[in-house]
Amino acid sequence: MGKLTLYGFDASPPVRAVKLTLAALQVPFEYVIVNPLKKEQLSEEYLKKNPQHTIPLLEDDGKCIWDSHAIICYLASKYGKDDTMYPKDFYRRGIVDQRLHYDSSTMFTGTLLSITKPLIFSGVTSIVKSKIDAVAEVYDLVEIFLGDNDYIAGTELTIADFSFVTTMCCLKIFLEPQPNKYPKIVAWLERLKKLPYYEEANGNGAAQLETLLKSKNFTIESN
Ligand SMILES: N[C@@H](CCC(=O)N[C@@H](CS)C(=O)NCC(=O)O)C(=O)O
Structure with missing residues (x-):
């Protein structure tokens, strides 16, 4: 196995999707902090x-290789002991890919980042209600997507669960999924939390992002 280095920052959801994947695959890596709050990602190097x-x-x-979705596909393909986390079967892989693209386009970028980026980087403190409505549409x-399955892309844990959980546990900050309305989401979030590496790879960083966002004292505008 070659030398693996992950560049990231724990508050970042896509970084945590990679950390979850590395932990699940039990692949050792070096972690180099690149802090976007200090604009370290813009250094020449x-x-x-x-x-x-x-x-x-x-x-x-x-x-x-960058983009969390590309990275976790790469890691699971290269280092997976079997193909459960990123199936070789074309249809099952297609389902995982669909979920990853949904996170990449709509759930993380179109929904979560569109709320958090102005709060963190532009000094905005109010969120228009339509952005919270978009969170409900995601839920x-x-x-x-969950249907009758325990996991996001079927009966087995896949990299799609890692991509989704890192985004979903932060969308929660803006709209708590109520168990009567979203029982499957609530049960799935609890299921993922039981993974032995969950806290280190996702829970701690999610808590850091929550503290940062709450320190902005944001309000939600009513329409
Ligand atoms: N689709 C990308 C999104 C990555 C992303 O937007 N990361 C943010 C932090 S959460 C970032 O690096 N922002 C700094 C920048 O874009 O300069 C992925 O999944 O890796």
Whole structure:
């Protein structure tokens, strides 16, 4: 196994999706902190590795790959002892990919980041109600994605669960999923929390982001 380095910061949900994947695969790695609150992702040295200046970034024996979704597919394909976390079966893989693209486009970027980025980086303190309505729309869909299964892409834990849980546990800060309305989501979040590596790989960083966001004393505008 080559030398793996993860560049990131625990408050970042996509970084935590990679940490969960590495923990599940039991792959050792070096963790280098790149703190976006200090604009460290814009350093000349980092831009050479990732011109898109996002965290997470993975370096595997000198080869760089970024975007959490691409990274977790890469890790599960290369280091998985079997294919349960990222199935080789074309249809089951297609379902996992669909979930990952949904997180990448709508759930993380279109919904969570569109709320958190102005709060953290632009001094905005009020959130328009339509953005909270978008969170409810995400929950409606995730409840359907879960269906009768224990996990986001079927009966087995996959990398899609890691991508979703890191985003969903932060959307919770803005809209708590009520058990009577979203029983499957609530049960799934509890299920994921029982993973032995959950707290270290996701729980602690999610708590850090929650503390940061709550320190902004944001309000939600009524329409
Ligand atoms: N789709 C990307 C999103 C990554 C992302 O937006 N990361 C944020 C932190 S949560 C970041 O690096 N922001 C700093 C920047 O874009 O300069 C992924 O999944 O890796």
